[in-house]
Amino acid sequence: MTLEKQVKINILGKDYTIRSDEEEAYIYQVADYVNQKIGEMKDKGGNNPINALIFTAFNIADDYLKMKRQEDEFISRMKHKIVELDGNINGK
Numbered sequence: 001m002t003l004e005k006q007v008k009i010n011i012l013g014k015d016y017t018i019r020s021d022e023e024e025a026y027i028y029q030v031a032d033y034v035n036q037k038i039g040e041m042k043d044k045g046g047n048n049p050i051n052a053l054i055f056t057a058f059n060i061a062d063d064y065l066k067m068k069r070q071e072d073e074f075i076s077r078m079k080h081k082i083v084e085l086d087g088n089i090n091g092k
Contacts (some may be wrong), residue, residue: 004019004020004021005019005020005021005024006018006019007019007024007027009027009028009031010031010035011031011034011035011038012035012038012049018031034056034060037059037060038052038056040059041053041055041059
């Protein structure tokens with residue numbers, strides 16, 4: 001059984017209903033982030049909402065991929081440290 005909730009949000013002045021298992025506060029936080037990013041793109045270059053949305057999607061994807069790369073690098077370093085520590089503990 002799913003606990004899917006419906007949360008009403010507003011993006012670019014238009015209301016949308018989002019279905020999610022996430023908390024309402026988190027859904028609003030995501031909507032605020034998207035609106036903030038759209039606002040940044042509109043401020044930088046024009047009144048065309050389609051261009052603003054495309055640049056926003058690109059920038060959010062860029063942010064995500066950079067964070068994912070940082071996470072992967074962190075995990076790799078931690079795995080290396082664990083192997084190193086395990087070798088020190090076991091006298092290798």
